Amino acid sequence: MKKMIVSAFAFSLLALTSCKKEAKTDGTTTATDSLTTVTQDSTAAPKTDSATSTLATASTDNIITKNEGKYPHDIKLFEDKSFADRVKKLAGAQYDEMLKNFNVESPIVSENGIYKVTGCKQHDCPGYSTSIFYDSKNDNLNVSIDKNGKVTDFAEKGKITVTDALKSK
Template sequence: MKQVITGSIALLLLGAVVSCKKETPIQSSVSTDTLATVMTNDSTVAPKTDSVTAAVPSTAATIEAITKNEGKYPHDIKLFEDKSFAERVKKLVGKEYDEMVKNFDVEGPIVSDNGIYKLHGCKQHDCPGYATYMYYDSKNDNLNVSIDKNSKVTDFAEKGKITVTDALKSK
């Protein structure tokens, strides 16, 4: 019996060691497009109760982590394990980051419309109760995050609110 327990523990430890991977940063070039990000006052999303704009240094790696993976699911590409992406989102949403990542369970694929990319994730078994939408304007290297907790929406924007088309909203 002691050998079975010892063997089981050894297998668990071996599994834990094998499953750990070293993160590899993604390399890319910086976009030089100059389409302006526009601020809007109207929204078809739940009522906004708080808005935060943060000055976050841009990282070219974030562009490829999102733009090179259109159609893929954030979980499948381990998006939140991408160090440059995670640091950028963490700086943007601050203390909300851990809860947001924890509740990014049920997700949709990365979709885009005219250089604006959308990621969506929500809490398993409570999707309308906790939902996160991320929009990335690849032409202006601008990231927006919107967290909806029971219809109380908090928006975070790096360089201003990204105008999202109805076509992208419906994807």
Template sequence: MKKLILNACAFSLLTVVSCKKETKIDPSPATIKDSVTIKADSASSSASSSTRSIITNNIGKYPHDIKLFENKDFTDRVKRITGAQYDEIFNNFNVESQIVSENGIYKVTGCKQHDCPGYSTSIFYDSKNDNLNVAIDKNGKITDFTEKEKIKITDVLKSM
């Protein structure tokens, strides 16, 4: 077991992180979408397990109640895919929604106090593929950040 962990650690040190940025323009003139994909093959199983459990075991709870942003594994993953945007996300995650789920996809949202339409963040977690996505909406301009691949979100989950 120790050898497997050491091999996984060594592999993760050698893994190269690549970024791909593409811009998508929605047909509606008010919405512009940016998309950033971070490919990281080195998420350790313990980090994945910690992220998975803090999200999947707390449906119906609010992020501040479970100290979601104090979970190092979760925040490290969000920081890795959002980069310089992380501090703005964290500072504006004031008005929160409960964690909701549909078909193994989990969603948590937060927005800027007194200005939810001006700045809101949705974080999606696909438990089957251990994949995080973050969507930031700044006055109708949506920027998507994906860890592995874009998670398919149903209309029901979007509306929750």
């Protein structure tokens, strides 16, 4: 019973703090001190690594799309090699810190083929949080890491347009 109350409190705290940021329609976040976007080079040679091709060949049937409503920990999201390799490639040097601080989680939610999952640092959700977006129609992955109001966005094939409704889920 105590564990359920603590979990409910943590989820409520996450919900309250994650709604604090409002996004403008031009894609920038208003509550940030700085915004950095990293996009992979579109002129680079075609990718043939197994991480990209696994999600690409089954864009409607991968760990994210198959598990809507479930929590990342329950489905061992970051133990899925194809998913973890893609996120690691995107986040680069920030991957280990992101993974270490992906403690308080939200379930996978979606809207119109765009999936979202979030996680933040236990006892410091506003201080360090990560949002991962997946566009199943375009097989595009975005990672957004917020460290004390300084947001860094990583995009595979460009920034995914996310509705306010999905942001608030």
